[in-house]
Amino acid sequence: MKLEIGYNHDFEVRNEVCRTTSGCEFTVLYLSDLHLTRFSGPTVRRLTDTIARLNPRVLLLGGDYADGPKGFAYFTQLLEAVADREYVCVIPGNHDVFFGVQKLRRLVEAHHLVWLAEQPVTLCLDGHRVQITSTVASDRAEAVDFRILCLHKPVDITAVSHQYDLAFAGHLHGCQFVFWQSAKGLFPGRFFYRWNRLKATVGTCLYLISKGLGDTLPVRYNCKRDVVFVTVQALHTSPSLTAL
Incomplete structure (x- = not known):
């Protein structure tokens, strides 16, 4: 166990695998809750290097920048560093209202990145x-092969889990103090927040x-x-044997 005080402590890459019968195969990286300040230069450099090393096909930014x-200037540097990537999608978090969501949206779109709105x-x-x-819906009319839900604050997706294959959220920070953990969550924060956990399988959706x-x-x-770095893998089924 380790106590960390201050900024620019190291971070881990959590590797997960999401298997699908749709045939899709790609990688996606989700990062959230940066809370950048004037001290955050080393963190942004380390994060930029990590993104380049992992080289995800899809990059999702989950809010609270x-x-x-x-810190906003450092976030602008991060956007500049990822602006040439193939697919980058950005959503706001609750803290982003202090700088103005529309200001954030203009910054994202100025770098030709995808602003996920309604x-x-x-x-x-x-x-x-x-x-x-980035919005929870009970019905998706468009026919697609794979659906991702990108949230800032985790919500209960039980009733709509059949609409998604993979879901991400942040916001809780693991409650910052973890005295013990299990498959049910990170404690003691789990007593207060249902989704204070690393992952869950909700229906057929992998929730991270x-x-x-x-x-x-x-x-x-x-x-x-x-x-959180996810490898989406096609689940290949063996061909059925033809009766002779």
């Missing part, structure tokens, strides 16, 4: 249609919750910062 003007975006990945949305990359109050205990 800056806690001050200099409407989903559909990507074509090697002939497969992959839909990404990030512990985030930073905190407004920079103190953590046994709660390592993280990004």
